[in-house]
Amino acid sequence: MIQRPRGTRDFGPEEMEVRRHFEDMMRKEAALHGFREVATPIFEHTELFTLKSGPGVVEEIYAFQDKGGREICLRPELTASVMRFFISDLTNLPRPLKLFYFGQCFRYERPQAGRYREFFQFGAEIIGSPTPETDAEAIGLAAAILERTGLRDYRIRIGHIGILREMLARAGVSGDAALPILQRLDKKEYPEAEALMAQAGMGREAIDGVIATTQVTGPITVLDGVQGPAGAYIREVYDILQAMGFSNLSVDLGVVRGLAYYTGMVFEVDAPKLGAEKQICGGGSYSLSELFGGEKVFSTGFAIGFDRTLLAIQAEGVEFVRPGITAYVVPVTDSARMRAFQVVGMLRRAGVSADVDIMRRGVGKSLRYASSINAKYAVIVGEKELESDSVTLRDMASGEQSLVRAEELPKRLKE
RNA sequence: GCCGGGAUGGGGUAGCCUGGUUAUCCUGUGGGACUGUGGAUCCCUAGACCCGCGUUCAAAUCGCGGUCUCGGCCCCA
Incomplete structure (x- = not known):
C-alpha cells in the first residue's frame, strides 16, 4: 500500500464539508469588508523567498531544480507571491488595493500537533496605504473572521516595532544596527539582547528600559507610560478598532518580529488551547515591494493558519450543522x-x-x-x-x- | 536536526510483558428476517497484525533497520 507523504493529510467528505464551510465563511467575510480574492501559483522561483526571508529559508522549504534547471520551490507562504503579482501587474489598480487569498503552502519541517508539511493559509493584504486606519482595517478583518467562526478562546495582541526602534535610536542604535537586537528580543533571549545593546554602547538605564518595554502587555492603558509617535499610533489604531466594535484586543510590546521589512504595527493571535503550536494568525505593516524590484509601497497584511484555526474550533466544540x-x-x-x-x-x-x-x-x-x-x-x-x-x-x-x-x-x- | 510514546479490518479496540490451533469485542459496509416504509432487534457475509531483515520448530508478540503518526525541543517568513 502507498502511504501519504509525511506531513500531508487526506480529507474525507465529512471533513471537507467542515473545511469548505469555514473557507467560504472567511471568503464571504473578506468580501464583506471590501477585499477581493487573488490566486497565485503554488510553485515559485526560490529566489522570491530567499529575497524576503534570507538564504537560510531554503533549508525549510520544498526547493528543487525543475527539468529546465530552474530553482523552484513550493510556496511556503503567500505574501511574497501577492507582492510579486502586485509589482508585475497590479500597480495601476486604484488604491488602497485590498486583496485576500486562500491556498495551500508547504514547508519542509518536522510535523507535530498543528504543524503539517502541507497546510492552508487564509490571508489579506492592504497595499498602498500607510495610515493607522489601514492597520485597523487589517486587524479588523482578522478579528471579524475569528469572531464569525464562533471561536471564543483567543487573544489578539498588538504591538509596534517603532516603539523599540525609537528607544534604541534615542540610545544611539539606529537602522540596521538595531535588527540583531530586535531579533533577540523577539525570541525573548534577553541576556543575548542585553549583551548586544551593551556592545553597541547603550547605558544600563537605556537597556533596562528596552527590556522592560518588551514586557509591557495588557489593556490599552499600559501604553500610558510609553512616549513617542509609535505609542500614539497604536492608540489610534486601537481607537478605530473600538469604534468598529472590537473589544477583544490587548497590547503586547513583546510582539517584535525581527524581520527587516516590518515597518510599524505588528500583531499576533493565539489560541491557548492548542499547545505548542498555538499561534493562529500573524501580521503587520511592511514594505516589501522594493525588495522584489518595485517602488516602495507601504502595505499591511496578515495570514490566518486555517488548519490551526479549525483545530481550535474543534477543541472548543463549536457546533457545525451538516448540510445533508x-x-x-x-x-x-x-x-x-x-x-x-x-x-x-x-x-x-x-x-x-x-x-x-x-x-x-x-x-x-x-x-x-x-x-x-x-x-x-x-x-x-x-x-x-x-x-x-x-x-x-x-x-x-x-x-x-x-x-x-x-x-x-x-x-x-x-x- | 534532537528526545519520548504509538501503529492490529473503514473507524475505535483486546491480545504483546510471559512467542504456540481458526486473532477479541464495539461500530460501520453489503445481504437477509421485512418482495410499499428508515432510526430498534436478530442472523449471515466480507474485511486487519505498517514495511523489510533477523532470532526461533514456530513471530501480531522478541531484536535491528525503515516509514508514518502523536507529544515536546529547535525553527516558525
Missing part, C-alpha cells in the same frame, strides 16, 4: 425506476439537492440509506403514485407522509 440533502427519491418497483429518474432530474434542474437509489434496493433499505445521508425528505414513487401522476413525500424527521402532485414537488421542497 433535501430529497432522496425511492422507486418502489422496477417499473417505477424511470419515473424516479424523471423526478430526480426535475428536482435537480429546479435547484433542489436530490439523490436517487442506484443500487436497486427495496424501500426499507432505501429509507435507511436516506436517513444515513441526512436526507430531509424521502420521495417515494410506486405504482400507486404513477397512476395519479404524483409522489409520496415523507418527512424523514417526523415520519409524516402526504401525496403530492409531481409538478408541485419542486415548489414544496424549496420552502
Whole structure:
C-alpha cells in the first residue's frame, strides 16, 4: 500500500464539508469588508523567498531544480507571491488595493500537533496605504473572521516595532544596527539582547528600559507610560478598532518580529488551547515591494493558519450543522425506476439537492440509506403514485407522509 | 536536526510483558428476517497484525533497520 507523504493529510467528505464551510465563511467575510480574492501559483522561483526571508529559508522549504534547471520551490507562504503579482501587474489598480487569498503552502519541517508539511493559509493584504486606519482595517478583518467562526478562546495582541526602534535610536542604535537586537528580543533571549545593546554602547538605564518595554502587555492603558509617535499610533489604531466594535484586543510590546521589512504595527493571535503550536494568525505593516524590484509601497497584511484555526474550533466544540440533502427519491418497483429518474432530474434542474437509489434496493433499505445521508425528505414513487401522476413525500424527521402532485414537488421542497 | 510514546479490518479496540490451533469485542459496509416504509432487534457475509531483515520448530508478540503518526525541543517568513 502507498502511504501519504509525511506531513500531508487526506480529507474525507465529512471533513471537507467542515473545511469548505469555514473557507467560504472567511471568503464571504473578506468580501464583506471590501477585499477581493487573488490566486497565485503554488510553485515559485526560490529566489522570491530567499529575497524576503534570507538564504537560510531554503533549508525549510520544498526547493528543487525543475527539468529546465530552474530553482523552484513550493510556496511556503503567500505574501511574497501577492507582492510579486502586485509589482508585475497590479500597480495601476486604484488604491488602497485590498486583496485576500486562500491556498495551500508547504514547508519542509518536522510535523507535530498543528504543524503539517502541507497546510492552508487564509490571508489579506492592504497595499498602498500607510495610515493607522489601514492597520485597523487589517486587524479588523482578522478579528471579524475569528469572531464569525464562533471561536471564543483567543487573544489578539498588538504591538509596534517603532516603539523599540525609537528607544534604541534615542540610545544611539539606529537602522540596521538595531535588527540583531530586535531579533533577540523577539525570541525573548534577553541576556543575548542585553549583551548586544551593551556592545553597541547603550547605558544600563537605556537597556533596562528596552527590556522592560518588551514586557509591557495588557489593556490599552499600559501604553500610558510609553512616549513617542509609535505609542500614539497604536492608540489610534486601537481607537478605530473600538469604534468598529472590537473589544477583544490587548497590547503586547513583546510582539517584535525581527524581520527587516516590518515597518510599524505588528500583531499576533493565539489560541491557548492548542499547545505548542498555538499561534493562529500573524501580521503587520511592511514594505516589501522594493525588495522584489518595485517602488516602495507601504502595505499591511496578515495570514490566518486555517488548519490551526479549525483545530481550535474543534477543541472548543463549536457546533457545525451538516448540510445533508433535501430529497432522496425511492422507486418502489422496477417499473417505477424511470419515473424516479424523471423526478430526480426535475428536482435537480429546479435547484433542489436530490439523490436517487442506484443500487436497486427495496424501500426499507432505501429509507435507511436516506436517513444515513441526512436526507430531509424521502420521495417515494410506486405504482400507486404513477397512476395519479404524483409522489409520496415523507418527512424523514417526523415520519409524516402526504401525496403530492409531481409538478408541485419542486415548489414544496424549496420552502 | 534532537528526545519520548504509538501503529492490529473503514473507524475505535483486546491480545504483546510471559512467542504456540481458526486473532477479541464495539461500530460501520453489503445481504437477509421485512418482495410499499428508515432510526430498534436478530442472523449471515466480507474485511486487519505498517514495511523489510533477523532470532526461533514456530513471530501480531522478541531484536535491528525503515516509514508514518502523536507529544515536546529547535525553527516558525
